[in-house]
Amino acid sequence: MNTRKETLSRIGDWLDDRLGLAAVGELARKKDVPQHRHSVWYYLGGMTLFLFLVQVATGILLLFYYRPSAEDAYESIQFLMAEVEFGWLVRSIHAWSANLMIFTAFLHMFSVLLLKAYRAPREITWISGVALLGLAMGFGFTGYLLPWNELAYFATRVGTNIMEAIPLIGGFAGHVLKGGEDVTGATLTRFYAIHVAVLPMISALLLGLHLYLVQKHGMSVPPGVEREQGSRPSMPFVPNFLLRDLVGWLTALAILAILAAYFPFELGEKADPFAPAPIGIKPEWYFMFMFQTLKYLPAHLLWIEGEVVGILGFLVAGLLLLILPFLDRRSARGESSRLFTWIGVALIVYVLVLTFLGYTASPTQ
Amino acid sequence: MIALRHVSCASLLLVGGLAVPVLAQQSQESCVTCHGSFSDARLGGPVRAYTEDVHAAKGFGCVACHGGDALDLGMTAMDPAKGYVGVPGREELLLVCGRCHSSAGFMRRYNPALRVDQVAEYRTSVHGELLLERGDERVATCVDCHPAHAVKPPSEPTSSVHPLNVAETCGRCHADRDYMQSYAISTDQHDKYLLSIHWEKLSVEGDLGAPTCNDCHGNHGASPPGVTWVGNVCGQCHSVMAELFNKSRHSQVFAMLGNPGCATCHGNHEIKPAGDEMLGIGEGSVCGMCHAPTDAGGMAAAEMRSLVDSLKFAHAVADSLLSKAENAGMEVSQAQFELSGATTALINARTGVHSFAVDHVREAVDEGVEVALSAQARGRSALGDLRFRRLGLAVSVGIILILIAGLVFKIRQLEPAKARQT
Numbered sequence: 093m094n095t096r097k098e099t100l101s102r103i104g105d106w107l108d109d110r111l112g113l114a115a116v117g118e119l120a121r122k123k124d125v126p127q128h129r130h131s132v133w134y135y136l137g138g139m140t141l142f143l144f145l146v147q148v149a150t151g152i153l154l155l156f157y158y159r160p161s162a163e164d165a166y167e168s169i170q171f172l173m174a175e176v177e178f179g180w181l182v183r184s185i186h187a188w189s190a191n192l193m194i195f196t197a198f199l200h201m202f203s204v205l206l207l208k209a210y211r212a213p214r215e216i217t218w219i220s221g222v223a224l225l226g227l228a229m230g231f232g233f234t235g236y237l238l239p240w241n242e243l244a245y246f247a248t249r250v251g252t253n254i255m256e257a258i259p260l261i262g263g264f265a266g267h268v269l270k271g272g273e274d275v276t277g278a279t280l281t282r283f284y285a286i287h288v289a290v291l292p293m294i295s296a297l298l299l300g301l302h303l304y305l306v307q308k309h310g311m312s313v314p315p316g317v318e319r320e321q322g323s324r325p326s327m328p329f330v331p332n333f334l335l336r337d338l339v340g341w342l343t344a345l346a347i348l349a350i351l352a353a354y355f356p357f358e359l360g361e362k363a364d365p366f367a368p369a370p371i372g373i374k375p376e377w378y379f380m381f382m383f384q385t386l387k388y389l390p391a392h393l394l395w396i397e398g399e400v401v402g403i404l405g406f407l408v409a410g411l412l413l414l415i416l417p418f419l420d421r422r423s424a425r426g427e428s429s430r431l432f433t434w435i436g437v438a439l440i441v442y443v444l445v446l447t448f449l450g451y452t453a454s455p456t457q
Numbered sequence: 458m459i460a461l462r463h464v465s466c467a468s469l470l471l472v473g474g475l476a477v478p479v480l481a482q483q484s485q486e487s488c489v490t491c492h493g494s495f496s497d498a499r500l501g502g503p504v505r506a507y508t509e510d511v512h513a514a515k516g517f518g519c520v521a522c523h524g525g526d527a528l529d530l531g532m533t534a535m536d537p538a539k540g541y542v543g544v545p546g547r548e549e550l551l552l553v554c555g556r557c558h559s560s561a562g563f564m565r566r567y568n569p570a571l572r573v574d575q576v577a578e579y580r581t582s583v584h585g586e587l588l589l590e591r592g593d594e595r596v597a598t599c600v601d602c603h604p605a606h607a608v609k610p611p612s613e614p615t616s617s618v619h620p621l622n623v624a625e626t627c628g629r630c631h632a633d634r635d636y637m638q639s640y641a642i643s644t645d646q647h648d649k650y651l652l653s654i655h656w657e658k659l660s661v662e663g664d665l666g667a668p669t670c671n672d673c674h675g676n677h678g679a680s681p682p683g684v685t686w687v688g689n690v691c692g693q694c695h696s697v698m699a700e701l702f703n704k705s706r707h708s709q710v711f712a713m714l715g716n717p718g719c720a721t722c723h724g725n726h727e728i729k730p731a732g733d734e735m736l737g738i739g740e741g742s743v744c745g746m747c748h749a750p751t752d753a754g755g756m757a758a759a760e761m762r763s764l765v766d767s768l769k770f771a772h773a774v775a776d777s778l779l780s781k782a783e784n785a786g787m788e789v790s791q792a793q794f795e796l797s798g799a800t801t802a803l804i805n806a807r808t809g810v811h812s813f814a815v816d817h818v819r820e821a822v823d824e825g826v827e828v829a830l831s832a833q834a835r836g837r838s839a840l841g842d843l844r845f846r847r848l849g850l851a852v853s854v855g856i857i858l859i860l861i862a863g864l865v866f867k868i869r870q871l872e873p874a875k876a877r878q879t
Contacts (some may be wrong), residue, residue, distance in 0.1 A: 173788035180788060180848075332871055339864050346857040353850035356786035 100271075102261055122331035123310070128317045134333075135340050137306070140200055142341040143193035144299070146348070150186035151288070158238070160284035162277030165240035166362040173359060176371050183351035192344065194232060194378050197225045198443075205416070205436040208423040209312035216419035217305040220298050227295050230264035232376050235289040240280060245363030246373045248283075249275045254386065257399050258407070276365070374450065381446035382406055384453070486527035487534050488519040505608040510608050515567050520696055522553050546799065547594040551576050554599045561705075578678035587806060595636075602626055602676075618676075624820040646670075649727035687725075695719075699810040733769070736810055737762030760815050764822040765806050771829035772799045778836025785843050792835035799829040847871035 108114050125134060157176060172179035201221060203212055210218035239249045252275060256266035271278030303441040313324070316430050367456055385406075389398035412419065422429040486591035488504075495501030511545050512521065520527045524540035536539045545553045555576035557563050579585040581596075587593040602618060609616035613864070617626045628647035630636055637644050639792050650656055658667035673690045674680060683688045688708070692699025702708055702719065711721055721733065722743040734741040737759050738750045775796050780791045789830025809817040 101865050128504075162496055170788060170790060276758055327872075332868065335864050335868050335871070339861050339868075341834050342861050342864070349857070351844050352785070358786070359788060359790070392727050 105145070112277060115438065119307075120330045123307070124326040125311050125329050125333045126313050126317075127152060127325040127327055128313065129318065130207055130314050133200075133207060134311055135204055135337060136200035137197055139340050139344060140193055140196040140336045141299075141303075142337075142344060143189045143196060144295075146189040146345075147186065148292070150182050150189065153182045154186055155288065160238070160281050162240060162363075162375060164278055165280060166359070168361055169195060169239045171393055172228065173301060173356075180356055181352055187357040188348055188351045188355075190232060190235065191377070192348070194225075194228050197228050198378070201225055202436065204312075205439075206433060207312065207314040208312070208420070208429060210417040211312075211315075211420065211423040211426075212417070214305070216311050217309065218417050219414055220302040220305065224295065224298050224302060226380055226410070227291055227298065229289050229296070229378060231287060231295075232378060234291065235281040236376055236449040237275075237280060238287065238358060240363050242363050242367070242370060243373070245275060245365070246369045247375050248279070250367075250373055250375045250383075252279075253256055254383075254399070257397070258403050262403075274365070286364045289438070315423060315428065321414050376445060377451075379444045380450035383452035384446045486518045486520065487530045488523070488525070488527060490530070492519075506604075506606040510606055511610055511613075512608060515520065515759060521557075547598050547670070548588060550599045551579065553867070575677040578675070581680075595639075597679075601630070618671075620667075620669050622667045623671055624656070627670045632781065646726045649724075653726060653728045654730045655728055682717075685712050685718070687720050691719040691723075697808050698811040701817075705811070705813045707813050709783045729843045731807075733762065733765055737764065748863035754813075757815050758815070761810055761818045762817050764815070765803070765810070768803050768806055768822045768825045768829065770798070771826045771833070772803060775799065775829045775832035775836060778833055779838065782836055782843065785840075787838050787839040787843055789835065792832050792839070795828060795835075796832040799825040799832065801825075802828065 093445070104113070125131070154172070157168055157179065159165060167181065172182060175179075202219065204218065233248075233251060237244045252266050252270055255269070256262045258265070267273070269279070269282060271282050271383045292425065298335065317324070382402075386399055386402045389402045391398050395400045416432070417424070420429050420432045470839045492500055493504040495504075507519075518527060519525075522545070523534070524542045526534045526541075529536075529539070533539075533684060535543070543552075558571075559573050559576045561573045562569055580589060584596040584598065587596045588598060608725050611618045611619075611620070613619060614621070616622065624647055631642075632644050632647035633738075634644045645695075654666045658664045659669060671679070672693070673682065688699045688702055692703075699719070706866070708718070710716075711718055713809065717725070718817040722735065723729075735743045738745040738748060738755045742758065744755065748755035748758060750756070763836075771864075779793050779796065783793070802821050804823035805826065806818050
């Protein structure tokens with residue numbers, strides 16, 4: 093027994109000499125998480141990270157069978173789902189965890205926004221987080237086309253057409269992204285490359301930065317809690333908070349398993365570029381509020397096309413969201429910032445209402 | 458007498474210089490100036506109706522058919538010396554219309570795709586024979602189907618010869634019992650046709666390729682199909698069935714018995730959708746009209762029905778299994794695609810019935826049953842997989858719940874209740 097312990101200890105020492113594991117362990121032991129009435133929101137970041145890791149793992153498994161061409165893509169997914177052992181499970185979990193990840197990422201962003209966790213010195217943490225959400229949506233947009241089915245094909249056509257309406261760069265960017273004038277096999281291979289190489293690489297870098305900054309600055313305490321008198325309790329990150337995180341992750345895993353078994357992602361019909369577009373083509377739910385907004389805009393606002401105004405509006409809104417920590421000066425000084433709280437609430441209501449309308453209003457409205 | 462009428466008519470047209478096709482005219486005619494001012498339907502109606510006529514659209518004016526001088530503003534415009542023919546007689550219409558419509562050289566300038574044998578065909582039709590040989594002016598001629606001054610191409614939905622309107626156009630005479638009394642033919646064709654699968658396809662499904670009167674009887678050469686060549690008429694569309702039937706023994710027997718081929722079993726104007734109940738010797742079967750259950754034909758009919766039913770059953774079971782699996786979210790599209798082979802085999806078996814040969818039907822049925830059984834196996838396998846998935850799900854969720862309970866227990870161990878409250 094002692095010999096075994098000694099062996100393990102020697103291996104640990106050997107690794108510590110080379111990797112500095114003791115310093116990492118020390119860091120983990122020292123890390124505390126504040127405890128207050130809003131602590132529950134702290135778990136969303138970890139949940140999003142867990143779902144991202146599920147994405148990476150299932151994505152790699154899908155790569156073993158997926159063939160990125162207009163001729164083979166649909167058939168390769170069909171084969172994966174019908175013939176490969178647990179292929180259906182891997183694909184369904186990949187698709188469901190993608191949706192759940194974007195959902196938790198949105199929740200995470202809105203909780204940070206309302207709790208003013210973006211204020212100094214966490215401006216770059218916020219910016220990297222918003223950028224990561226944008227990347228997640230990019231993953232969704234590019235991944236949606238990969239099965240090369242009818243809905244994905246026409247939704248991508250609509251999506252890329254909207255993108256092309258961006259003044260100055262839209263036409264060029266759309267052409268580069270599509271690999272031509274229309275969505276074809278060339279678009280599929282480009283989306284594939286972006287989905288499995290470009291976006292993961294950028295995401296890995298940004299995620300590393302985001303996690304480093306979270307570690308460096310610790311968890312933000314909301315200004316309202318900070319202003320309260322008295323001692324503020326906290327819990328050790330390891331093992332107390334981590335164990336709670338694990339409970340959340342396991343719950344997410346159980347939800348994913350149930351969704352995959354009872355609501356497997358359908359493959360639909362293979363894309364036919366010559367077929368008429370099905371009625372009521374809709375984008376993925378996380379693009380719905382933007383899509384619906386564009387539908388409500390009139391053909392022209394003054395002398396500019398309504399669609400162009402809408403797209404420019406979203407670009408400006410995205411930019412303002414990105415630089416939010418620099419706009420909210422009151423929060424930065426630790427003062428109450430009701431204006432930005434209401435802006436955050438208005439944003440959430442807007443996204444919810446427009447998304448609801450997107451699924452309930454007539455396709456022609 | 459009839460020959461004399463032909464000669465006089467032709468002479469009049471020759472004198473009038475109308476024996477050669479006329480060219481389209483663009484200028485306003487004096488005929489329109491006067492006749493357009495008449496409120497009377499007989500005198501003014503043609504001018505008003507003509508604005509929508511296909512000939513007006515091509516630039517033809519009144520004189521193209523009626524002759525006369527369009528530039529003359531007086532009554533002398535209608536001088537026979539100027540070629541005026543007035544209202545052409547029933548028989549003269551063939552010459553008036555045929556002057557352009559029988560000339561390939563002329564027609565290609567306006568409508569190169571249009572046939573130029575209408576008048577020649579008309580002469581061979583029952584209508585043409587009655588008009589030209591018996592002088593019966595009650596039969597249809599050009600303007601009865603293509604209303605004078607309101608002629609529209611068949612592609613025009615309001616045209617009297619648009620596929621959806623042909624039955625009504627023919628029915629105006631053929632469904633009129635009083636009008637048709639002297640011809641001793643039935644007048645229920647129109648009503649029966651409206652009950653047929655052909656009219657349903659045409660009117661409900663909008664399939665303009667579905668047959669209407671002229672598709673079986675011919676249009677300009679309209680006549681009832683002969684007993685021995687009904688199959689050729691139906692075979693225009695149902696070619697495989699017609700070919701099998703023509704090679705079968707029934708083809709000759711029907712001809713000997715004076716039975717009108719396909720129409721013997723399927724009827725003529727009131728053609729209902731063909732169903733499997735027509736096969737065999739049970740209720741609703743057409744084989745039973747001639748065959749007894751114990752004769753060779755009756756037994757063959759029963760066997761063919763049994764074969765078709767067996768394939769239908771195998772197909773239905775496979776389809777049900779695959780649908781059940783699909784609705785549960787299983788990927789069975791490949792199996793469903795393969796099952797379409799059994800659907801094709803079922804169609805082939807039903808078509809093969811027209812050969813009246815049991816072996817022919819059996820060949821298609823055997824092929825289809827094999828495919829259907831394979832699809833059934835895949836459907837059962839998919840449903841088995843589904844059960845496995847759900848069992849796996851239950852086990853996985855159970856394990857996860859145990860892990861969660863363990864973690865919660867561990868957290869409680871780490872943080873006694875009192876500490877958690879502070």
